[in-house]
Amino acid sequence: MLIRNAPDLKDHDVTDHGLYLRRRDFVLGGVGMGAALMGAGPARAAPLKHSPNRMRIDEDKTPLKDVTSYNNFYEFGTDKDSPAAYAGMMKTRPWIVTIAGLCDKPGKYGIDDLIRRFPLEERIYRMRCVEAWSMVIPWIGFPLAKLIRAVQPTSQARYVAFQTLHDPRQMPGQRSDILRWPYQEALRLDEALNPLTLLAVGLYGQTLPNQNGAPIRLVVPWKYGFKGIKSIVRIQFTANRPKTSWNLLAPREYGFYGNVNPAVDHPRWSQAKERRIGEFFRRKTLPFNGYGDQVASLYRGLDPRTLY
Template sequence: MLIKRKDRNIILPSEITDREVYAQRRDFIRQTGRFALAAAASLAAPGLIAATLPQPAPRAKIPGVKPGRFSSTTTPNTYQDITSYCNFYEFGTGKRDPERHAHTLKTRPWQVRVEGEVEKPGAYDLEDILKPHALEERIYRFRCVEAWSMVVPWVGFPLADLIKRFQPTSKAKYVEFTTLYDPEQMPGQRRAILDWPYTEGLRMDEAMNPLTLMVVGLYGEVLPNQNGAPLRLIVPWKYGFKSIKSIAKIRFTEQRPVSSWERSGPREYGFYANVNPTVDHPRWSQARERRLGAGFFAPKDKTKMFNGYAEQVAHLYTGMDLRKNF
């Protein structure tokens, strides 16, 4: 399918992805000097190495977080890995751009508008959304981008609990999520890279699965802006682009929504986006993956079906052709 450019300066999704191969080689070079830099930093001024990045707000602890179910026993990636390598095109197409630019996002006050096939629509303040829910930490495997994965200790609550509060009608077959649209706060939205605002969707049974998490923090702390503050989704058996960030609207629909990447590149990005090692992306294999932080030339591991969560979610797709519904 031909994707037309709106002007000559637009970067296609395929072009953006290919550039990361070069970026990862640069990361490997940087990683070879990591320990030397850390030793030097302990002797020099504490903020010297990161002087080119905006200083983040104090990392606020979230009180009362309980250990959650379904946690991986794998050691999580470092806080630095998780917060400095992000896909968040609202702040730039480079993996380091969100860390540099997301300080412009104001996460308080914050409202989430609920629409569609529900008994209780309306505009809900973030505090009202969070108040009834007990927060838990879940260590999830996360397929972040292409052949890279990480393990993240997310803090949140089951999406199913939130959905029940809104009381969907019998017509609600899907849930659509929309990211905040504000080009003043999100400078990447000034470029026609995607059809803004960013949207994603789940089938209702996927949304109600106990693995699906509404996230407000990581490592026991308030979620950083670059990772989708103040409210994001995590669907651990799907590719990272399904886990939409900075959610400003939730809409319940009878018809299947069209997500942003599906609209932009339907040959490469399907609605379901399940991690399936037997279905190759048109430009790379999905069969193997490399843990973020291991270095560009580290050996790859075999990709697990549904990102290792087949026991919990395979039943959702019984009888479906997962090559057609990718």
Template sequence: MLIRRPGDILPSEITPKDVFLNRRQFMTAAAGTALLAGEAAAALKGIPSRYSASEQPNSRKEITSYNNFYEFGTSKEDPARNAGSLKTRPWQVVVEGEAGKPKTFGIEEILKLAPLEERIYRLRCVEGWSMVIPWVGIPLASLLKAVQPTGNAKFVAFETLNDPKQMPGLASRVLDWPYREGLRMDEALHPLTILAVGLYGEVLPNQNGAPIRLVVPWKYGFKSIKSIVRIRLQAQQPATSWNLAAPNEYGFYSNVNPAVAHPRWSQATERRIGEFLKRKTLPFNGYGDQVARLYQGMDLTRFF
């Protein structure tokens, strides 16, 4: 059976780390069988990824029942109710554009590119709420390097699946589908940027972006595109869904910046799901020591 843990205990305090990160066992789970095999080797307990936040993760219930995934509805509860229609196997991701070796990858091929890691990351949503989530994934850089970006590759564009039969929310006109996002190449190659395929030691739930999604922890949550089917390396800055829909509200960079207010609300504070009181929003979502150098010399009120 899949291991379910209470939200007040860190995954690394319960599951032997080498089992938790074992790619072959995780792929077995993706096929619908047990995540943890019985032949666990010697445990490396309590050693999180060096990129992990030290904060307590939200509970699995909170993480999987309060979501933004407009392809399954615009209320926070809609994705958990409606995403069961999404079929995540087989799944392919086309990687194309300015690449020496463009390729269409099966999800299993992607999992072979690098060891899976547990990354406990803060997530800050532009609406003013936040969570701490224990993701399982690999660096996006591992996938990009496999296709050998050319010297013209300055940006990385992403697309979500666009299938009305599986995604009832596509019937709405809230956005111009498919959902699109983008990063600068140096942002995409940064070691904090990951492709997540699981959380809390289990296969990624549909409502959280199964089977593979982007996680960029220093940017607002909508940058972390879900259910990815296409990645394109390109010379020009890509169009992104929310920037197209409301360019005065959602910029291309979308770095967490408490000093820049959204036109309709302040970004200076946030409410962590499960908490009553608000807390101050941290610049770059608390990852400034790792990423602020990427934006040296830029006016972050202009390039928001």
């Protein structure tokens, strides 16, 4: 079955109709596991389906050609067009995600088994980069909370840490020392369980392109884009706050939380406004990227300046 737009979306929401009509099907590979995933049966190749979109915004989506050609993915270079140029060398099948740490059901899970286990849905989210540009992207994925509940973190677990693939042969950017590899990110457990937090495996109705973090990436729409770790190979539950890559590199510029806050400037530029890709004029940045009603309660009582 083709992945289709939700029935309540308007025709003008899809910017590049020709590209949409040529979208690829999600087709499952044959990656299996030694044991059934959390009670699921043996892996079998089958087409993917997704439920109608329940979370969307009334804003034009960023054209697919921009979403897939203007990226930060330093594993493939620091220029915005480097990921599209070089990410094709990364193999995304087979792909194993290791789940470890303070949980009752750790293990190694094939990406297609995860996709089969957790029904997919479309989420149209704003994405705000710490560099003060933004997009609107229709993601396909499943809530991280469903995976967390399935693997049953223990009462000691307070954080969820994520790690990107480390393979300089496939990721030439990792041959440089611009970051401490592999890329690492983390969330508080309550942030990870928030209904907005998504593990994405696709966008614009097609399989997630390599340059956008294939085959599975994190999407946390109220945080700056550097929190959205790509090409995940490890998810670990911890009691103590994990180290994160950009915070290790420049703690004054990149905090642990990374929440979008127009009132707290980056040390080198203002965060009050942003440039929406495809638009000429800059627009005001919204607190929590416009998702304050859903997430502000997570930070009640904390100094807003510490949340960046």
